[in-house]
Amino acid sequence: MNKVTLSAAAVAVVSSFAACSGPGTGNGKTQQHFIETQYIDSTVKPGDNFFQFVNGKWLDTVKIPEDKVAVGGFNKLYDDNQEELRAILEDSLGDKKAGSIEQKVGDYYRSGMDTITRDKRGYDPIKPMLASIEAIKDLPSLMIYVADAAKRGDQSIISFNVGPDQKNSSMNIASFHQTGLGLPDRDYYFKTDSSTLNIQKAYRVYLASLFTLTGTDSATAQKDAATVYQIEKQIAGSHKTRVELRDVTANYNKIPVATLVSTEPNIGWSDLLKNLGANGVDSLDVEQPGYYQALNKLLVAVPIDQWKIYLKANTIGSYAGVLSTPFSDAAFAYSKVLTGRDKQEDLWKRMVSAVDHNLGELLGQLYVKKYFPPEAKKRMDQLVTNLETAFSNRIQHLDWMSDTTKATAQIKLKAIVRKIGYPNTWRDYSKVNVDKAKYFENTISARENNYNFQLSQLGKPVDKNIWYMTPPTVNAYYDPTTNQIVFPAGILQYPFFDKDADDAVNYGAIGMVIGHEMTHGFDDQGSQYDKVGNINNWWSSEDKAKFDEKVQKIQKLYDGFTVLDSLHVNGKLTTGENMADFGGVAIAWDAFKLTKQGQDTTKIDGYTPDQRFFMSLAQIWRSKYKDATIRQRINLDPHSPAMWRVLGPLMNFDPFYKAFNVQPGDKMYIKPEDRLKIW
Structure with a gap:
């Protein structure tokens, strides 16, 4: 079963987002500016390299920590979440009621942090x-x-x-x-x-x-x-x-x-x-x-x-x-060559990840209670509704799709199920035994519980309440077999989403995420599934031929992007994510233009609402990677590197040209008749 994400979920291949902040506070984090204009490189024309224009000074000065393979806004959000989860786990370390959520996650964390016992056991x-x-x-x-x-x-x-x-x-x-x-x-x-x-x-x-x-x-x-x-x-x-x-x-x-x-x-x-x-x-x-x-x-x-x-x-x-420290050290020595990471992460960070991985919906209950207020879920739900309306309008006005296929596409779009923040029904971990002195046995018990949970679904009707990401996860995904878009609480916070941000910022950031996941239902893979999640061709032969031609053009465009030395983006591997990026930008833009600010021209910090929309989008992909990690991602990751997730869609999007007066001769300029348009 294929699940497509905004960014790959694995630790080594998560995409980076940008740190964008604003007045007031969100989730306890002090903020100053939503668009971080201090990082703008005014020596670069927006039409030459918009990613560099928005993020250039940051890229020139930021250093990748020794225990990281990348830095960026998403990485900072991930790190912030790690700190929050650490605080929750350390608050759970005291004597807690046996079998309670706090006892299980706290003792699991404690057992992993106890390297004296682990090393003694070898x-x-x-x-x-x-x-x-x-x-x-x-x-x-x-x-x-x-x-x-x-x-x-x-x-x-x-x-x-x-x-x-x-x-x-x-x-x-x-x-x-x-x-x-x-x-x-x-x-x-x-x-x-x-x-x-x-x-x-x-x-x-x-x-x-x-x-x-x-x-x-x-x-x-x-x-x-x-x-x-x-x-x-x-x-x-x-x-x-x-x-x-x-x-x-x-x-x-x-x-x-x-x-x-x-x-x-x-x-x-x-x-x-x-x-x-x-x-x-x-x-x-x-x-x-x-x-x-x-x-x-x-x-x-x-x-x-x-x-x-x-x-x-x-x-x-x-x-x-x-196991004991020498084993994790050996694993890191290999990982160092694979990813370019110079220093192993602190043990507490590895243990926070381990608890999230093995007891995710237990830890998640404590996380959302503390960090995901009901008003955030309500605002996100409204954004999804607005994006769905915008996508529906786009489908209706397509000049290359027949009315019959449009009608079926509209039915599938309206059938998409949204999940926001956390599951309605939490997983059962009652059979997981956790002893604060037995990290290995705790891990085995949690793994066996996860296996048995999966096995319990065999031969039964699909439970559409199941989540494939934990609530603290900084990511999102679309599941074609259930036609669902899923946004964990971890991504629905500063700097990606803020209830106090102006619409240009939110629609350029989380709006793009929503549109991206919706579009996965209609990319080169998702388009092969019907409204209930079955592999089923709902296209007319003529429309499918036109669609496939657009797919090939997307592949050719990204094949031409050079990432490192002679290393190019793999257009065929990244097709679905690139198409989702194209759709995400277009749908978010249309939804933004339906807002009051989207119809206004009042400048903030010297930039129009339209310009702020695109600047917010460029900020969310702000990132810098180790060369070894870039090579690994080109081999493995279905997502294009961050800069090309910005430049690829924008150089083909007419409103961007208007917002920043992109002209012939600019490096991003493409003749209007040659610009790729899908949704």
């Missing part, structure tokens, strides 16, 4: 797992371990998920995905440029260190690391590329279990499903069947003893962050 917590691997004698016992590990959240060669059936979206189905790699992506095993070769080397060193930390001598550890790497490289050969994974129809493959049992006997599908707790299902969505076909062969081609070495590395690596 790798004792995983010794039973390593012994189980050592006891493996054949394929059936190997697959039993694989299933048992998956139930602890430790997925190795099997990646199992429960979610909506993409062609019967009212019901949940079991799905399987390609997996099995330690490097971030298949291409890392095959590229031969110097940067990738350094990452490959660092990864093999990391694998060897995992073995030595668990008692293997150095020579054997290096040999075992080479074995693991070679197995993973064979697995990588069966993986689809990131671009191929964007093909919605090619990644939906509902296959009878009986067929898999007969064609892939080495996997032992019947026993695997039984051991996963998913017995009784008659069909599966095998999203990348080529991977499991290759795995079926590899299971017999690779000797059992080598598979045991692979599983040991996978198991140790899965728990490196919850």
Whole structure:
């Protein structure tokens, strides 16, 4: 199941937003200016590089902290949230009622912060797992371990998920995905440029260190690391590329279990499903069947003893962050080469993230109670309504879409479900056992609870109240299988959204976010789903051909953007997000023009409302990254780098030209007839 976000949710690949502030206070944060004019670089013409014009002085002076891979407004908002969550957790450290929210999140946090106990235990917590691997004698016992590990959240060669059936979206189905790699992506095993070769080397060193930390001598550890790497490289050969994974129809493959049992006997599908707790299902969505076909062969081609070495590395690596300090240090040494981060984050920051990840809706309840007032949710709901009206008007006036297709698009737009702030129904964590002295066991209990929650949905009607981000998350997403847009409380605050900000600022910032997520329902992927979330072509052939032509032009535009040295944006990988950025800007603009300020010309700080709208938009993407992280993001992230998320849409948007008097000869200038228009 594909979920598309404003920015990728993973820590290493989140997009950066800008710090924009205003008079008064919001959420307890002192503010001075909504548009930070002190960072404007007046030596740059707005029509040459608007991102540089708005953010230039900030970009020239900001330093990336040693424990960060990037800085920017979004990063600051994320850091502010971390501080707020830390305060909540530290307030929960006292003696609390057993089983209460405060006891569970507080003791989980405390157990992770207790490095004395963690270091004393070393790798004792995983010794039973390593012994189980050592006891493996054949394929059936190997697959039993694989299933048992998956139930602890430790997925190795099997990646199992429960979610909506993409062609019967009212019901949940079991799905399987390609997996099995330690490097971030298949291409890392095959590229031969110097940067990738350094990452490959660092990864093999990391694998060897995992073995030595668990008692293997150095020579054997290096040999075992080479074995693991070679197995993973064979697995990588069966993986689809990131671009191929964007093909919605090619990644939906509902296959009878009986067929898999007969064609892939080495996997032992019947026993695997039984051991996963998913017995009784008659069909599966095998999203990348080529991977499991290759795995079926590899299971017999690779000797059992080598598979045991692979599983040991996978198991140790899965728990490196919850064992003793030497394990997390080894993981950081590898991450340092991968991302360019110079210093490991403070332990408290890692622990705040761990609590949010493993007990997210417990911590989230405390977070929204303290930091997300009802009036913020009410204002956000009104903004979403205004953006929906603007998008509807845009669809109605499209000059390239037929009336029939427009009518269906309008129905889908009106059917979009909005979620704002936090879930209406909170997850149950009553079965999670938390002991302030047992961080490892706490993590296992939380992971098992998350697995069992997911498993409990199998074969049942889809629960549309489920959230896939926690309330403190600084992000947003669109889910095509439920046709929902979701905005966690974490993003609905300063500097992205402020109830005291003028409309130009809010519509240029959070308005763009809302429009971006709405547009995902109509991008090159989302447009393949109908109003209820089924893969279903609702386009006329003529309209689809026109749409596909626009998709190709978007891809070509972004392919031409140079990011670093000779490194270019990958237009095909970033297509959906680029289209959502185009739509987000256009829809937010139209909604802004419906407001009183949007129809006014009164200047604030010397800039018109129209100019402030675009300046706010450029501020939210203000960011600066380490070069290594930029390279990683180009390989992995479906979002374009920040500057091009601003320049790409604006150089094709007529109101921007008018607001800043962009003329022929300016570097962003495109002839009116050549400007790309979608929504």
